[in-house]
Amino acid sequence: MTTVAAPPATRPAGKGSPAAGGPTISVRGLWKVFGPAEQRLTRRAGSAAPSADQIEAAVRDHGGTVAVGDVSFDVRPGEVFVVMGLSGSGKSTLVRCLTRLIEPTFGEIDLDGENIRKASQERLRELRRRRFSMVFQNFGLLPHRRVLENIAFGLELRGESKATRLTRADEMLGLVGLDGMAERYPDELSGGQQQRVGLARALAGDPEVMLLDEPFSALDPLIRRDMQNEVIRLHHDLRKTMVFITHDLAEALKLGDHVMIMRAGKIVQIGRPEELVARPADEYVEDFVRDIPKSHVLTLRWVMRPANANDPVDGPVFPVDTIIRMVIHAAAATDKPIRVIEDGQLVGVVDRAHILETVAGQGNDAEVGPPT
């Protein structure tokens, strides 16, 4: 696996099989205003959110920034939910609001159906200790502790015995591939190794949800790829729900079950990776996805046409979620259209010429149709 995401068959949960019992994270109408305007707004409005216009007006009059503006989305159990956007678009603020590391200004946040805005400090700490953990872009390791003690830190905070937490930390060390580094101090590690410590620390508490804020942006491309694969593997093995922030579209498409694109605090588009590529909501998103080769992202679903009675029935057969790139070989070896199946049923066919067009067009003009 080098440049392309896991093949569809290995994609867990999020795709098509939402677990029963509602979303893990549900955000409704979330606002975060920084600066003098915030106090004005909350004092005037109490807890009920004023209208978007009122908020914008307050920011204009009293000064401040709308870091997150009226954001709503759901993260389903077991999926990787990617948040993207340019610098300053409010990604970090948003993800910190989820466990109230930053206090939201307005809006509702439910974690597993529990209203977080109303939770006591104690309850919040409990959630942070056991169910949600964060990985930071700048690692946030404790410089005065060794690697093993850093990994065990979360367990120490929640009062596990020394033996338990060190055993557990040692396991995590192996999981992220840092065997033999337990006794080092953070400043004796490379950036990639430090981030593995950050990851291990977040994993040690066995949280249900991991929030990752640009965890790999400080790393060089090779280590970055390793770490991405690491996350895919962890996600696959451990089935964590993840909210993953990145600047990098390739990363987003590679990791995400759903991708949310933000601009200036607002949501521009939420969708599956291939939806963004196939149908950007506006020019902003289009700019993002311009350089992405469509054949690497789109599945057969996006390029197939309904089957005709006179189509040959002996062409190669592929599931509907197969990425186009994967069928190039098969398409080149035959001149018959590819038969696309879903749940054992024929749902359409793709002409060989169409596939080659999509590959050659590299996503500029190749026509793509709507999914069924």
Next chain:
Amino acid sequence: MTDIAATVQPRFALSLGRVGQLLALGVLFLIAFVVLQGNGTLPHKDDSQVFLTLNGVRDWVDANRSTNPVFVYVLGPIRAAIDGLDGIVTSLLSQASWIGLLAVAGALALAFVSWRTALLVIGSLLAIGLLGLWTETLQTLVLIANSVALSLLIGIPLGILAGRNDRFLAFITPILDFMQIMPTFAYLAPLTLIFLIGPASAVIATLIYAMPPAIRITSLGIRGVPVQTVEAAESLGATDGQVLRKVQLPIARRTIGLAVNQTIMMALSIIVIAALINAPGLGESIIVAIEKLKFGAAVTAGIAIVLLAMVLDRITASASGAGLPAVIAIGPLRVPRRTLRIIALAIAVVGLLGGALASAGSSFPAAWHVSIAKPLDDAVRWVELTFAGLTDALKNGVSAGLLDPIQTVLTTSPWWLVIAAAAGIAAIVNSTRAAVVVAVALVLIVLLQVWEHAMQTLTMVIVSVVLTMAIGIVLGVWAARNRVVSAVLRPINDAAQTLPSFVYLLPALALFGPTRFTAILAAVIYSVPAVVRLVEDGVRGVSPTVIEAATAAGASRLQMIRKVQLPMARRSLLVATNQGVVLVLAMVVLGGLVGAQALGFDVVSGFSQRNFFGRGVAAAIGIVLLGVMLDRITQGTGQRRSVRGVVGRLGVGLNSNRASREA
């Protein structure tokens, strides 16, 4: 680069406008002086109403000390507690014989620093013993131990609070500023009135002086912990207490170690002043020697203090213990630190036991004493005789050429004219608000009836500041432009700033005898290092691209200094002037001990003679008011920049570390 140049230009133009205004003010003042000289003067009277009233306050306090509930239930117990602590520590130290103490000090240095330092520490303490000052050194050590312990006990928690809470920091910063610009002299008299003469007053006086840096540096340390690290801990569900104990304190440990070290050095630097209120020890030895003009004895005690300072500095400089190598090489031997610690512990225990058995409670053997006082006295006499012509010429030149004219102008002008001029200067260089503060401070001095002495002190301050700034700017600019000069000056400056302030009185006293010129010379020597350091840093801070641009435009060396480097370093120059003024004032006042008359002497005599209590207190308040006035005038426009070097070596022994103005 272009926008830097753009911002410099108008500012420089503005300051030229100010120079013009100041000149005009000067001319007006001189004309008024010539016309009005001799009118509205306020000659000093030793029996003025204010002094008598203050004596009355003292009498009232004395009479009610044993009955007034504030004294009986609050101040009395505080005093008793500190006196008790003093007794306990004294008896502990005297239980351990001198051998035991040597062993403990050496063991500490061995365990926490290095074997070389251990040798240095033992050598220094032995030298103190040989100089015959062991007992006095122990007494000083008791005072320092107590006041430092209390300073840290109060200061570190306050520092932690200030580090974690912006509002508390904003609240406490002006108080710390005030504690640090207030000359120690000023609060001795009220302290003795409340806590009587004795250990309690000495400890509290030292504490007022030594605690602010402990608070500031601790707060800086806590604030220096990266927010990301704190946030990461919070994201893992850390409570406030856990963030403090497991993240902030461990990461700030080194800085807090520095706070301990600085507090000790600050405490050491005022033991002579504490001696004025009868704190026994090395400080007292110096005071007595100075009073009797026994130069050799004073220098001997001074050497002991410097040695003690070095010992304490070396042991505590790395007291935080962080970053020590785990294995230590002693010559060809490689010893794990843990082994070394066990050895150190053994040395300490054996030393204590052996010392107790061999010579329980005894002091350093008198038979070993070596006196260096006699040869020193002889040497000084020789210098005095040989250079009398030169020193007299210098002394008389400065007196006749600078001191006398300025003093005449200040003391024979109408008082309101002086106030108007001072307020005018403050208005021009600073703001109307500063002018109001300056005027109020001076009016209060008038009301305290210490005007004439205040003007005499002010004369000495003005002359010292002018000399200090002249020398400081020349050396600072030179050091900034020349690597070699900088390399030579830095260590000298660093060393100079670790020495307790009164040490500077001694050479000045030797050369010039007890006169006001001695105080001025000491003040200049005392303040120049800080000014040099600030000026050098400021000039160095000028962006190289600007220098390059000016060179490209064909600036000569002098043009570069005058038109580019000095104007752009203006901020640092203002800070340097401000620091210089505060340091000079502290030293000029201390000059009261060595024959400089005026307010400093009034304060000193206030302790020794009952009748002069009132005058002493009034003079002390007058000093504070002078300090406020000078500080306001020299604060300059704009925000005061924090002197970052404080956390490094700069702050040691300074009377005014204005650290952490940032927030």
